[in-house]
Amino acid sequence: MALKLVSRSQWGARAYLTPNGATPYSGPRRGVKLHYLGTPYSDRPHEQCAAYIRQLQAQHMDGNGWSDIGYSFAVCTHGYVHEGRGLKRRNSANGNTTLNEQDYAVLMLVGSTGLTKxxxxxxxxxxxxxxYCRKEGPAGDWLGGHRDGYATACPGDSVYAWVQAGAPRPKASTPEEATVALSDDDAKKVAKATLTIDGVIANPNPATAKKNTHISLATAARNIEIVTRRTETRLAALQATVDKLVSLIGSGVDTKTVVAAVEKAIADAVIKVDIDVTGPGAS
Ligand SMILES: [Zn+2]
Ligand SMILES: [Zn+2]
Incomplete structure (x- = not known):
């Protein structure tokens, strides 16, 4: 998953105040602290996210008297990462200067009510x-929440549990499971392919493949079983060949006779399997 970074100019940030807003980190970051909004929040179309980030910046600058939005980055519900103070400028969201120096501050647009997960x-x-913080910051491996080392409910229980678990990516809804049902076209392709396995199996009624995919798939499955049983039988016969050759070593019987006998045994075995599998009443 590629980082979907929204630059300050893209979300329409106001210029930060100097000199405070330009204060750089004095050393590398230990890691990343997660934050949430701590206010009611409801999900909204992404077209409205930039305006929401601008409003946060206004609160921090005009309400708190800060030099810029406090967070290093802010992640909306659509997975976009809005650049706040970014990688180089010290954040002001972790509680005090020491904590701000220590870790990056990443906000998730998650509320205390409404959208809480x-x-x-x-x-x-x-x-x-x-x-991104680890690679480009640099930041170390440490992960935590605003509440680590500071008295606050932030980042809320849901985000905190996630970050405590190591901030794993959510499990993808597995396409294999989601698309168990084959389309008719795909099923026909499968049927057609399996019907020609080994070049020896013929569809008893090719017309059914066109008319009824389920019947043709059942036929294909049965044909695979026949091919499998034949293969198993051939392997067993080959093993018998080896055994027989071993037992005949030194007995004076010539190789041609042995091979002919074994070939006949294999042919007989395969015919027997075909009768077993394809005969009436076979399952
Ligand atoms: Zn916080
Ligand atoms: Zn968004």
Whole structure:
């Protein structure tokens, strides 16, 4: 998953105040701290996310008197990572200067009521942000929440449990499971392919493949079983060949006779399997 970074100009950030807003980190970061909004929040179309981030910035600058939005990055429910103070400028969200120096501050747009659990896209976005901080920051492996070392409920229980678990990417809804049902076209392709396995199996009624996919698939499955049984039988016969050759070593019987006998045994075995499997009443 590629980082979906929204630059300050893309979300329409106001210029930060100097000199405070330009304060760089004095050393590398230990890791990343997660935050949530701590206010009611409801999900909304992504077209409205930039405006929401601008509003947060306004609160921090005009309400708190800060020099910029406090967070390093802010991740919306659509997985976009909005650049706040970014990688180089020290955040002001972790509680005090020491804590701000220590870790990056990544906000997830998750509320105390309303939308209280991050979306899957948002978890991916936050994971992307963490990896970005580690790779480009640099930040160390440490992960935690605002509440670590500071008295606050932030980042809420849901985000905190996730970050405590190592901020894993959400499990993908597995396409294999989601698409168990074959389309008719695919099923026909499978049937056609299996009907010609080994070049020896013929569809007893090719017309059914066109008319009724289920019947043709059942036929195909049975044909695979026949091929499998034939293969097993051939292997068993080959083993018998080896055994027989071993027992005949030194007995004066010539190789041609042995081979002919073994070939006949294999042919007989395969015919027997065909009768067993394809005969009436076989299952
Ligand atoms: Zn916080
Ligand atoms: Zn969004």
């Amino acid at each position: 991050p979306t899957d896209e948002q978890l991916h976005g936050a994971r992307d942000a963490i990896e």
